[in-house]
Amino acid sequence: MRKEYLYTPGPVAVPPDVLLKLAEPMYHHRSKRFQTIFSEVNAKLKQVYRTANDIITYTASGSGAMEAAIVNFLSPGDKVITINGGKFGERWVNLAKAYGLVQQEVKIAWGSAPDPKEIETLLAADPSIKAVYTQLVETSTGTLYDVQALGAVVAQTPAIFVVDAISGLAADDIPVDAWQVDVCVAGSQKALMIPPGLSFMSVSEKAWALAEKATLPKFYFDARKARKALAKHDTPYTPAHTLIGALNVSLDMILKETIEAVVARHARLAAAVRAGVAALQLPLYSKRPANALTAIETPGMDAEVIKKELDKDGILVAGGQDEAKGKIIRIAMMGYANDADVMNAVSSLEKVLKRVGYAFTPGAGVAAAQASLLGA
Amino acid sequence: MRKEYLYTPGPVAVPPDVLLKLAEPMYHHRSKRFQTIFSEVNAKLKQVYRTANDIITYTASGSGAMEAAIVNFLSPGDKVITINGGKFGERWVNLAKAYGLVQQEVKIAWGSAPDPKEIETLLAADPSIKAVYTQLVETSTGTLYDVQALGAVVAQTPAIFVVDAISGLAADDIPVDAWQVDVCVAGSQKALMIPPGLSFMSVSEKAWALAEKATLPKFYFDARKARKALAKHDTPYTPAHTLIGALNVSLDMILKETIEAVVARHARLAAAVRAGVAALQLPLYSKRPANALTAIETPGMDAEVIKKELDKDGILVAGGQDEAKGKIIRIAMMGYANDADVMNAVSSLEKVLKRVGYAFTPGAGVAAAQASLLGA
Numbered sequence: 207m208r209k210e211y212l213y214t215p216g217p218v219a220v221p222p223d224v225l226l227k228l229a230e231p232m233y234h235h236r237s238k239r240f241q242t243i244f245s246e247v248n249a250k251l252k253q254v255y256r257t258a259n260d261i262i263t264y265t266a267s268g269s270g271a272m273e274a275a276i277v278n279f280l281s282p283g284d285k286v287i288t289i290n291g292g293k294f295g296e297r298w299v300n301l302a303k304a305y306g307l308v309q310q311e312v313k314i315a316w317g318s319a320p321d322p323k324e325i326e327t328l329l330a331a332d333p334s335i336k337a338v339y340t341q342l343v344e345t346s347t348g349t350l351y352d353v354q355a356l357g358a359v360v361a362q363t364p365a366i367f368v369v370d371a372i373s374g375l376a377a378d379d380i381p382v383d384a385w386q387v388d389v390c391v392a393g394s395q396k397a398l399m400i401p402p403g404l405s406f407m408s409v410s411e412k413a414w415a416l417a418e419k420a421t422l423p424k425f426y427f428d429a430r431k432a433r434k435a436l437a438k439h440d441t442p443y444t445p446a447h448t449l450i451g452a453l454n455v456s457l458d459m460i461l462k463e464t465i466e467a468v469v470a471r472h473a474r475l476a477a478a479v480r481a482g483v484a485a486l487q488l489p490l491y492s493k494r495p496a497n498a499l500t501a502i503e504t505p506g507m508d509a510e511v512i513k514k515e516l517d518k519d520g521i522l523v524a525g526g527q528d529e530a531k532g533k534i535i536r537i538a539m540m541g542y543a544n545d546a547d548v549m550n551a552v553s554s555l556e557k558v559l560k561r562v563g564y565a566f567t568p569g570a571g572v573a574a575a576q577a578s579l580l581g582a
Numbered sequence: 583m584r585k586e587y588l589y590t591p592g593p594v595a596v597p598p599d600v601l602l603k604l605a606e607p608m609y610h611h612r613s614k615r616f617q618t619i620f621s622e623v624n625a626k627l628k629q630v631y632r633t634a635n636d637i638i639t640y641t642a643s644g645s646g647a648m649e650a651a652i653v654n655f656l657s658p659g660d661k662v663i664t665i666n667g668g669k670f671g672e673r674w675v676n677l678a679k680a681y682g683l684v685q686q687e688v689k690i691a692w693g694s695a696p697d698p699k700e701i702e703t704l705l706a707a708d709p710s711i712k713a714v715y716t717q718l719v720e721t722s723t724g725t726l727y728d729v730q731a732l733g734a735v736v737a738q739t740p741a742i743f744v745v746d747a748i749s750g751l752a753a754d755d756i757p758v759d760a761w762q763v764d765v766c767v768a769g770s771q772k773a774l775m776i777p778p779g780l781s782f783m784s785v786s787e788k789a790w791a792l793a794e795k796a797t798l799p800k801f802y803f804d805a806r807k808a809r810k811a812l813a814k815h816d817t818p819y820t821p822a823h824t825l826i827g828a829l830n831v832s833l834d835m836i837l838k839e840t841i842e843a844v845v846a847r848h849a850r851l852a853a854a855v856r857a858g859v860a861a862l863q864l865p866l867y868s869k870r871p872a873n874a875l876t877a878i879e880t881p882g883m884d885a886e887v888i889k890k891e892l893d894k895d896g897i898l899v900a901g902g903q904d905e906a907k908g909k910i911i912r913i914a915m916m917g918y919a920n921d922a923d924v925m926n927a928v929s930s931l932e933k934v935l936k937r938v939g940y941a942f943t944p945g946a947g948v949a950a951a952q953a954s955l956l957g958a
Contacts, residue, residue, distance in 0.1 A: 233586070269818075270641070270802045305799050422799070425649045444592065445778065446822065
């Protein structure tokens with residue numbers, strides 16, 4: 207019998223009540239019923255984002271909202287800073303290239319986080335820089351960036367601060383307004399606990415002012431058009447409204463727990479995973495590990511083999527990409543996750559480590575994880 | 583008790599088996615399981631499109647795929663013909679404007695269909711025209727365009743022929759290859775019988791050749807990147823894979839019935855609706871009515887009132903847009919529809935007509951619809 211557990215960094219497990227919502231009979235999206243749901247979702251999303259800014263909902267995966275965060279605020283030839291510490295930083299770089307922007311790419315080693323001082327220096331040297339693009343969590347390395355410090359730096363300049371929080375929102379802390387994030391992008395299939403298909407973008411007044419002058423071509427992702435529709439609890443194009451209905455349910459779960467408690471739960475689970483793998487003498491890949499996912503090195507072993515062995519037991523984790531391929535596995539705890547998920551992940555990892563002949567004390571990982579969970 | 587029936591031109595009713603598929607536990611999209619489903623869906627979509635061309639699946643609503651049909655094939659300043667006979671023709675016009683194309687807009691009266699001879703003349707006069715954009719069914723007017731004749735005209739020229747078949751595919755006939763359609767766009771929430779969130783675009787070799795030279799900026803909708811991933815049964819960005827799984831079920835339903843029989847069923851249902859409203863002395867708005875939906879004039883009555891009264895009875899139809907607002911109601915029969923849906927729609931319309939004081943012989947509409955269904 208195969209019993210499957212999702213530890214992949216999105217999509218993640220969707221709670222049963224949310225799944226059942228998706229099986230409800232179809233209804234029309236140009237209706238009071240949808241307007242009510244959409245206005246509820248928007249109010250709740252603002253609480254999760256901790257922002258007073260409008261949040262645009264796109265029927266698209268996260269990369270669609272990342273494109274929106276480029277085309278809505280810039281004009282051809284505009285200067286931007288892109289922070290590239292992994293696959294998703296690289297996505298900002300590729301987006302900036304695709305749209306003919308002049309970019310200063312701040313390339314950092316995989317597993318490391320950007321230095322806010324370096325960004326400060328770059329911004330000071332060129333006041334014509336229009337935007338800084340970064341991640342909250344770089345999913346390819348499991349690294350948490352210091353968005354608060356970066357936000358404080360960018361806020362002193364004319365540039366807008368754009369954060370891809372697709373993997374991070376509701377797993378790692380990002381109080382959008384307090385941390386001066388002008389544009390914050392998120393996705394549906396991570397800690398928001400619904401299937402893929404929706405993405406989100408909050409927009410500050412500083413960013414809207416830039417949007418007024420931005421001439422990059424756009425249509426489907428036009429945020430100003432979406433903002434006008436939003437005022438009437440509507441969307442410019444047919445939305446994936448059944449996913450929005452599902453989100454209304456998952457947001458209720460998050461807000462009932464409170465966003466602060468949800469983030470604290472993720473912090474607690476991730477700390478336990480880290481304690482477990484430390485006891486197994488497996489190093490962390492990241493110098494600044496995130497809550498959302500933990501990237502674990504597998505010294506002397508092919509991480510792809512570990513991943514495949516875990517898969518045989520129904521434990522789905524991600525491997526490494528590009529330069530990290532074969533070197534790491536990534537275990538995500540996002541959204542619908544609790545202590546049992548930690549114990550299952552760490553004990554399953556022990557089982558596989560034994561199978562591949564890795565030398566360790568059986569039970570050391572789970573004991574350490576459990577001690578961490580019990581606050582010992 | 584409210585019992586609701588969807589006659590809106592998308593989203594339409596989703597079959598229960600498809601809805602239940604959406605309630606299945608989440609799984610990872612970077613997996614053999616998804617690759618298998620996606621390759622099945624792609625093979626089945628080709629049968630529904632009746633094409634040998636690759637079909638790109640976008641996580642986006644139909645307008646997203648329409649944008650893809652612009653940005654992937656053209657360069658700034660390229661000349662195109664856009665056919666505008668309603669709200670969705672207007673969408674091609676607005677897209678062409680947003681992307682800086684030089685367009686010859688062929689504006690036709692709402693409710694009428696374009697004259698293939700006129701398009702032939704325009705193309706002959708300027709061999710530098712790169713593409714012709716049209717609809718199969720103009721949803722705002724319920725009009726079916728002669729895609730076969732238009733395709734024959736465009737095929738003689740260097741231009742590609744791009745058809746928005748969002749409302750039409752699987753309701754009105756469009757054998758894509760036989761009718762020489764280079765790019766055919768469709769949406770998930772119409773006759774394909776799943777919720778909104780996916781759209782599709784088939785691409786001929788003639789169009790791929792144009793794509794090689796197209797310089798309009800693009801990223802999320804980049805079809806060449808999607809084609810590369812498609813060869814590995816994958817997508818460049820996280821797909822709405824649960825919707826793709828649902829589509830796999832609804833496509834089975836369509837192919838079991840056969841695409842030809844599905845289109846014939848739509849033709850039969852639409853003919854019965856037209857017979858019913860003719861017996862009620864209500865004129866059709868369109869000179870060339872589609873199967874997908876029927877636009878009905880309400881002379882001497884405010885169509886918005888008729889629509890609202892129908893809504894009170896749980897019968898959801900669409901009203902008119904822009905110049906047709908208040909003049910028409912639109913009754914769609916797309917996808918999961920049969921004789922009972924016709925009888926329900928026509929009898930409900932009679933009920934409301936009586937309520938608003940319209941003079942007609944009670945039962946005349948349903949008798950005529952039934953006679954049509956029985957082939958009398």
